[in-house]
Amino acid sequence: MLIFNPDSDPALAAQLTSLLDAQAGLLEQRRFPDGESYLRVHSDCTDQDCVILCNLFHPDKRILPLLFLADTLRECGARSVGLVTPYLAYMRQDKRFKPGECVSSRPFARLLSSAFDYLITMDPHLHRYHSLDDIYSIPSRVVQAAPLIAHWIQENISAPLLIGPDSESEQWVAQVAHLAEAPFQILQKERHGDYDVSVSLPDLDSATQHTPVLVDDIISSGRTMLETIAHLQAAGLPKATAIGVHGIFAGNAYEQLTKVADVVTTDCIPHLSNQIDIAAPLAAAVRELLAETVTPPN
Template sequence: MISLVTLYDEAGLGPRLRDWLAGQGLDSRCQAAEIHAFPDGEIRVRVPEAVSETVVVVCTLDHPSEKTLALTFVCDVLRGLGAKRLWLVTPYLAYMRQDIAFHPGEGVSAASYARLLSRLVDAMVTVDPHLHRIPHLEDVYTVPSTALHATDVIGDWLNGRLTGKALLIGPDRESEQWVTAVAARCGLPFRVLDKERLGDRQVVIQVPDLAAEGYETVVLVDDMVSTGHTLMQVARQLRAQGIRDVRAVCVHALFGEDTTDEMRDAGIGELASCNTVAHVTNRIDVTPMIGRWIEDRLRGR
C-alpha cells in the first residue's frame, strides 16, 4: 500500500492515478492535504489520515509562489507522520524558463528552485519541462528526476481528428523538439517558424503562404502557452491566407479564460491541452505515463 497525497489538485490527477494503479494490481490510498488560509495571508496545512512509508505527493506547480510554500509545509508534515520516501509528481514544473542570468545581478531561478525542491523530496517526475539551456533535469536537481514527454499521447490524440491536407507548425525554434516528435508520431509534415520577440507581449513572426501549397488544416504545436500572443499572430496570418481550419495543441495551458476567448477570436477553432494544469482546454490525459513511472519505482524497475 502506498499513499497519494494531493495539493491543489484541480485536475483530479490524484484519484486518476489511484484508479490507474489499481488496474495494475497496486493498492493505494488517496487523500487531499488540507490548506487553511488566515486573513493575514499565512497558511496552515494538515494531512488528515495516516500515511505509508512511501508517499507520492501530487502537486502541479503553476502559480508556484503560492503552491511551493504549502508543498514545503506538507512535506514536513509527511516526514513527521513517518514517511520515509517522498516522491513528487508535479506535471507542470515551474521556474525552468529563467535558466541563465541575462543581466548582472539577476537570479537563475531554475537552479535556485531546483535546490529548494531537492531538499524536500527523494525523487521527482514531471512532464515536458521547458529544458532549453539546461539539457537534463538532473543537471540542476540533486534527487532522481524524470522528465516524461507527452508528444506520443498528443500525436495519438491528433490521429484521425484531422481532415484534408494537414500540416503541423511549431511557432518558434524552442517548439521544434515538440512539433518534430508529434509529427513523427502521427505521420504528418511540419514546419518551424522563426520568431522575433520585442518584449514580453510583442512578437513578430512571418508565416509562409501555406494556402498556396494546398494545406487545408494547420495545427499549432507548443509545449506551453501563457499569453497566447504568438499563436494568435500565426493564426491571424493563416486565416488571412484563406486557411479555415486552424487549431492549437499544447502540453501546458497557462492562460486564462479571457485569453481563451481571444485565441478563438483570432481564428483558432479548437484548443487542446494536456491535463498537466487544470484548464478548460484539457483533452489529453497524462495519467497513464505518470502511473507507469510510479509503478516502475514501486516494482524496482
Template structure:
C-alpha cells in the first residue's frame, strides 16, 4: 500500500502557540513541518507567509488558541494564506479551542465567544476542524464545517491502567464533567462519584458535598481543563477530609493560570496528569505534575482524515 504521506500528500504547518506538540505530531507521522515565516511589525501587527508551495495540497495547520489573542490571529492568517495559495483542503488542528467557556448567553449583554471563534475560523477559509476535548460538546454545532472532536481519554486510560490501581473511584468535579468521569470509570473498572459544587462567580469554586463512597479508596479527579485550579484543589481537600487514600487528577488542558500552581502544590494530590495541548513552561512545572503527549492521537487523526478513514475508530 503506498504511503499516503509520500510526496504530493498532505502538508503540516504550525503557528507559534505550541511548536513542541506540532513537532511531536510530525515525528509520529515521520513527515516534516512545512516552512512558514511568522513575525511582527514594530507596532505588533502579525505577518504570516507560507514558504512552500501548497497548491492542491491537503493542509493541516496546527495551532492552539490559548492566550494571548495573537495565537488566534496567527491561525486565521495561516488559514487565509493557505486558501489564497490554492490549497486543496485546509484543516485547522486546534488542540485547545479557546473561548469555549463562553458558549451561551447566561447573563445580559455578554458575547458568545465560542460561536464567534467558530465563525472566524470558517470565514478565514478552513474546511474542517480537529480539536481535543471541547469544554462543552455542543460547540461542535457552532461550526458550519465538519468537526472532528477528539478525546484525550484513551491517552489517560492507558497511563492509569499501567499503574494498576485497585479500589479506584473516578470523581467528577462537577455535574458538567460527569459524562467524562463515567467513561473513565468504565474503562478503568472503577466506581464513580460527583462533587456537588457551587460557583458564586467565575474562577471561584466552593465545594459543597461529595456524592459517592470514597473512604479508604484511591480517587481520580477528571476534568477537561485546569485553569486557576480552585475546583481541583477544593475537591482534593474535600476527598481527603472524607478519608480518601491516594488522590490523582487528570485534565486535558493545563492552563494553570493565576494561583493554580500554588494551589495544586499545596493540595493533597499524589499525582496530577495533564496533556500537552497547551504548552506547560518549566516555571509552571512542580513535583507531582506529569505531562503526557497527545501527539500520537492527533497524528493518527490527521492520517485517518487525509486517507478518508473513520476518525471515530480511534475511540472504539
C-alpha cells in the first residue's frame, strides 16, 4: 500500500503509514508562475492500493491538486485509489435556503465520487442527510469521534457535565455522555447571522459541582461556545472545557476561546489544540473498506 499526503498533515500521514504497514508515496508538487499546479508521482504505483490523505478544511485550494493526483495514480496503474479526509468539506450546505442557492454538498459529492473508489471521513455534518450514501455513490466509512472524546473526558476531567450547543448535537452528545458515564444537557441556539448567535440555558444551579464540557462537531467562529460559556460563568460553574471534532477556528476564535475555557480538539485538522488521536480508527476503516471493495489479485 502507498499513502500519499498532498496536504499539510505529515504527522497523521506518518501514523497511518506505520499502522497500515504501508509506504509513503513520493510526490512532487509546485506552482507555475501563472498559479497553475504541477504534480508528479515518483513512486511506482502499478497494481498498488493507493490511499490519499487530504484534509479538506480549506477545500477550494486543495481540491484541484487532489483530483489531479487521483487521476494520475489511476493512469500510472494503481489498483485502487481511496480518499481519507478527516474533515469532509461542503456538507453544511445541505438545503436551498434561498432561491438560486447552490446546494454545494451535492455537486461536491459527485466530484469526489467520480475520482475515488472509496471515502473515509470523521463525523461529517449529516443534519438533513441520513448518511453519506444519500449523496455519495462510492463506498464510504464514517469514523465516530464519540468513543475517542468519551475516553479523553474520562481520563482528564473530574465530574464532567456535557453540554450540547443545540438540538442538532443532541444525538451524538448523548452518545458521548453515555460512553463517558456522565450527565448531559442540550441548549437552544438561535443563529441571527454568521457571527451573531444566542443561546438559552436550562437551570444550572444544581450543576455547580460539575466541570462543564462543551462538545460540538465543528468550532468555526466560536460564537456559540463563547455565548454559552458566558452564561455558564454567570451561573457560577467552574472553568469550562470546549471540545471540537473539527477545529476550524475562523479569525481569532481560538484566542477568544482560550481566554475563558480549555480548548481541545481531535487530530482531524492540524492545530495546537489537538489532543485526541484519530489515526487508529482511520487505519481500521481503510482496512475494512479495502477488504470489501478491492478484489485481491490472482
